[in-house]
Amino acid sequence: MPHLRRSALAGLLLAVVPATALGGCGFDYPTDRVNTIAGGVNDRSGDVDALGIRVLATAQGEGRLIGSLSNNLRETASLDAVSSSAGITAGAFEPVEVAGRGTVNLATAAVVPLTGDFTAGDVVPLELTFSDGTTLSLDVPVVKPCFQYTQVPTDLPSEDRSASAKATDGEAADVAAEEEGDEAHAEETGDATFNCADQAPEPESAH
Structure with missing residues (x-):
């Protein structure tokens, strides 16, 4: 008789566990959600x-x-x-x-x-x-x-270039000198605004 009870209990657990597991599932599965991997x-x-x-x-x-x-x-x-x-x-x-x-x-x-x-x-x-x-x-x-x-x-289209690209020869020289000074200052202060050395590559799929 105890053997029958144990068998009945095991059968009941097998019936309840799948139902409980299924009851915890919804329709909003993570794999159904949009996942766009990108840097933007x-x-x-x-x-x-x-x-x-x-x-x-x-x-x-x-x-x-x-x-x-x-x-x-x-x-x-x-x-x-x-x-x-x-x-x-x-x-x-x-x-x-x-x-x-x-x-x-x-x-x-x-x-x-x-x-x-x-x-x-x-x-x-x-x-x-x-x-x-x-x-x-x-x-x-x-x-x-x-x-x-x-x-x-x-x-970029020529009409959308910065003012320095449209300057006269004299103005262009002044701009170039100023930019050279800015670059030197950036090296001294460690400004990495356009420095690529400290940036890890992103996955190719991030384009």
Whole structure:
């Protein structure tokens, strides 16, 4: 008789444990959640997802927008404007078209030049406006052209270059001397704003 009781108890435990384990599971599995590994900021609230958005600084106060745009619509959409409340201006660029259900890599497909009061290491507010009227407000990190970012073209349109590039010969010489002095000062003070030596490479998938 005790043997039968033990067998019945074991059967009851086998029946209860799976039910308890299943009862603890929900529908929001971690593996079902979106996980975009990137060094930038993501926003999926609009019809066009902004993924891994960063500003690649090519010099003090000068750079370009990089990251990816992914269109959730069946029809073509486009990034029409980039603006900021922090004194950052986007230079002239053609609307960046994203095919329906398609993706565009801003680092290779389009140049959106930016100028203003920013440098590597900053986080700047940007507004991305799309053809459907949606505007995404993002706090975007500014990165320096190190490691994997050296593969991104940094040649900006001539009209968007800094004032030093447009100076006369005499002014250009003054600017060059000033920049040389700044570089020397940076070496003395250990300013690593654009120094790549102290920055570890990011995974290749972070582009």
